[in-house]
Amino acid sequence: MNINGDGARGMVHSSIVNFGAKKSEQSRFQAFPKRFCLVTGCVLASSAGLSLPSRGAEPDGFKVASQIDISTRDVMAMGGYGTYFLKTPRLNQAGVHDPLLASAVAFESASGQKAAVVVLDAVGLSAAQISRIEQAARRAVDPQLSLIISATHTHHSPDTLGLWGSLPKSGRNKRYAEQIETAALQAVRDAFARLEPARLTQRLGRHSNSTSALTNPMEVQDAFTS
Known part of the structure; x- marks a missing residue:
């Protein structure tokens, strides 16, 4: 994680978004959080058309991972800490x-x-x-x-969206944007x-937060759904 000039720090994390369903609508989706772990655990295999091996079968060849450091020491605006006028380094990372x-x-x-x-x-x-990463x-x-690409939505990283930084310029750094695409x-x-x-397996998990709800899910016509 990068730290800003105030020394703010925290865990890199991902989040489940609540799209703000009305209370009258939430009951329809209360079962969703309890199945969330199962759905996310199986989405790659099912959406990509990869069949799970049957119990006792030989390993079907599901494989392995890689990580690349995308940290930067260049001075950039932090993602999610507001905008400011001209050159005020308070919201830039310090290291x-x-x-x-x-x-x-x-x-x-x-x-x-x-x-x-x-x-x-x-x-x-x-x-x-x-x-660009997909292509x-x-x-x-x-x-x-078949490819799933996502961001952890950490606010301890540079502004990769151009929503923050020193006005009138965008906080997005083109060189860093190219760096993370290359790294991906x-x-x-x-x-x-x-x-x-390797063998791919799945387990059913339960989520205790029954107030979260997803309404009007958007279908994306891509390699997984078409």
């Missing part, structure tokens, strides 16, 4: 406390189907960035590669280069 990472896990079935999950320690990614990964690995691609390539036999 690196813990590394920010681009992480990838690769999967390949016995039939040769490939999929990967990429997670960046960043406050967010634009649709254009995600598209580059498919060129490098497999045109039919390299993490995918490294993960596929280190494949080892």
